[in-house]
Amino acid sequence: MHLRTMPEQDVPGGLRLNTLAGWNQTVADWQRFLKNSPRGCFVMEHDGKVVGTATTIRYESRFAWIGMVLVDQEYRKQGIGTALLKKAIEHLDNSNIRTMKLDATPQGKPIYTKLGFVEEYEIERWLRKRPAGTSSTAQSLARAPLRETHREQIFRLDKKLFGADRSFLLRALCEEALEFATAVWEQELLNGYAFGRRGLFADHLGPWMARTRTAAEKILQQFLATSSRETLIVDCMKSNAVAAELLRACGFAPSRPLTRMFRGPNAYPGKPESFCAILGPEFG
Ligand SMILES: CC(C)(COP(=O)(O)OP(=O)(O)OC[C@H]1O[C@@H](n2cnc3c(N)ncnc32)[C@H](O)[C@@H]1OP(=O)(O)O)[C@@H](O)C(=O)NCCC(=O)NCCS
Structure with a gap:
């Protein structure tokens, strides 16, 4: 070894x-x-x-x-x-x-606990399976790509809500899957944004931030319209009842729990309650 x-x-x-x-x-x-x-x-x-x-x-x-x-x-x-x-x-x-953080599966949790990680909050992976090629409303929801000034605004807000600057990752997601990068302005306020990835077996929505129900719903509908993959995944904040309700109404079901854990001082917790979904357990 x-x-x-x-x-x-x-x-x-x-x-x-x-x-x-x-x-x-x-x-x-x-x-x-x-x-x-x-x-x-x-x-x-x-x-x-x-x-x-x-x-x-x-x-x-x-x-x-x-x-x-x-x-x-x-x-x-x-x-x-x-x-x-x-x-x-x-x-x-x-x-x-x-400060070290991670999102633990039930299998991983015991080894993290033994090494001093403590629980912060719960996340749940939601999954939707559907026949391939069924993105029926893609045309009606077509929209312009995010402008650079809008991206900068999103990255500034994301830093506050996530707890640190991760614009290098969000920028990469934008370049690789521009079709999933979206934002919602309501009365000139940035009330929602989301990015996505084309994964190995599924399209993955996240981070998905929304300050209003309408923004959350719009983002989810856009994601469903844009993806034509058979399997879709979203790692949803367990405390976000609105996100769970929207996901369920769109045919998603919970598939496995994850626990956010940290080791050391949690000096930059961000505002996790603003998120419907995280980026992913490997990135936070
Ligand atoms: C979680 C995972 C990474 C653990 O890997 P692992 O190499 O089996 O981990 P370890 O061997 O260090 O520890 C696992 C258990 O084996 C025990 N163990 C370690 N060495 C042992 C030995 N020589 N004999 C018997 N048991 C042993 C440990 O005490 C531990 O017990 P616990 O689960 O009761 O705490 C592995 O199960 C995995 O890849 N799972 C799927 C992916 C996953 O969920 N990853 C975690 C992401 S958060």
Whole structure:
């Protein structure tokens, strides 16, 4: 067993693990981690094969996210997940990042708790399955792409609500899936915005922010109209009753719970209540 940093050549190995686990990340997502955190992503290698992964990504010096904690099924319960997590924590400690956050699956939660992570709030993954190619209202909801000035306004607001600047990620999402980037102004107020990703098996809406019900609904309807994939996913804030109601009315159903956890002082919590959905558990 060899625990080491993850270079670009390991992307197929990482993708193999997330595909086996039924996770939605693509080559572009792995490359995003490596580009933003070239020394902060780790793999466990055995016989030349990647059998475990963990990634980190920094948001200014405010906090960092740990994600992609994945171990090949055949290698579980041998301490590999814990070793990868300890390595990620050590890397962030050495980078003077005091606050670490992550979104834990029920399987991952015990190892995080043992290493000092505490619960912040609950998130729920909602999923919708439908026959492919059924985006019927796409024409009627066609809209102009976000202008640069609008993007800047969104990034400023997102920094307040998320707790740190993550415009480098939102910009990348905008470039890769401009069709999912949207904003809602009501009486000249920016009351909603959202981005999305075309994942491995599903289109993924998030972050999805809305300050009014009408803004939330408009964004969800636009997403449904724009995507023609069979499977759609949204990682919804469990406390957001409006988002849950809208999702249910549109044919989504809860598929699995996630727990947001942090280690160290939670000095930049943002305003999580403003979000209908997070970007994704690997990014926050
Ligand atoms: C969660 C996950 C990463 C854990 O990986 P892992 O390598 O099995 O983790 P560890 O071996 O360090 O710990 C798992 C358990 O095995 C136990 N264990 C560790 N070494 C052991 C050994 N030699 N013998 C017996 N048990 C052992 C640990 O105490 C731990 O027990 P617990 O679940 O009761 O706390 C893995 O199950 C996985 O990839 N799951 C799917 C993806 C996922 O949910 N990832 C988490 C994202 S938040």
